[in-house]
Amino acid sequence: SGTNEKKIIEVLSSRTSEQRQQIKQKYKALYNKEMEEDLKGDLSGNFEKAVLALLDLPCEYEARELRKAMKGAGTDESLLIEILCTRNNKEIINIKEAYKRLFDRDLESDVKSDTSGSLQKILVMVLEATRDETQQVNAELAEQDASDLYKVREGRWGTEELAFNVVLAKRSYSQLKATFQAYE
Incomplete structure (x- = not known):
């Protein structure tokens, strides 16, 4: 393949997420196809995963990780906790919207069906995205x-x-x- 991995690293790792989104749009306008699809055919392994992750919006990447954590037998509860319990309200809302857009599924419903007990209750509360975000301490x-x-x-x-x-x-x-x- 004619893919220059060094150039890919150079370009993608030195750009912000917003700039990488603009690069993807320009690529589509120039070549009339998705950049990710072209790269998937040329890359492999962890390098491919890293490059594709860089091309996602953060909320899309997290939505994909949440879907993976709940898909199939068993649930990666620690990944659900790691992603959902460390995000602010806006990030939670963006992740929920990306999850719906990417998978045509409701994140809260999936969390409810893949978790139980106290963990389920707290994750559902976190998904309401109503955490107090002020800095004052009472x-x-x-x-x-x-x-x-x-x-x-x-x-x-x-x-x-x-x-x-x-x-x-x-x-x-x-x-x-x-x-x-x-x-x-």
Whole structure:
């Protein structure tokens, strides 16, 4: 094949995601075909995976990874957690939209059918994309949340882990940090 791998690395790795999207559009305009399809035939292995990942929008890449994590037998729960629990509200919304666009499936429905129990509840809450994104920390709330989390852990709330899930899925990251410090 006539693919210059060094040139591909040089061009794609030195551009932003937005610039790579523009390159893809220009390629399609010039050659009337998708850049990814041409590269798929010429590349292989992890190099191919890396190049194709670079050509995706971040939300598309994450949607593909989530689909892989839930497709077939078994679910890669740690990947679901890694992607969904580390994104802000806008990123979650973009991932959900990309998932729908790429697979014509609803991400929340797939998460519900592939997970269960506490993990399912917290991931569904995270997918609502309603986490507080302010930076202010309410010290009293941190103390109260820490106390509630302790009670849940001690089993004094029976199986009622809703409060626990709300704290983890809805509080801002700075508020969570304060809560965990208060918990210690």
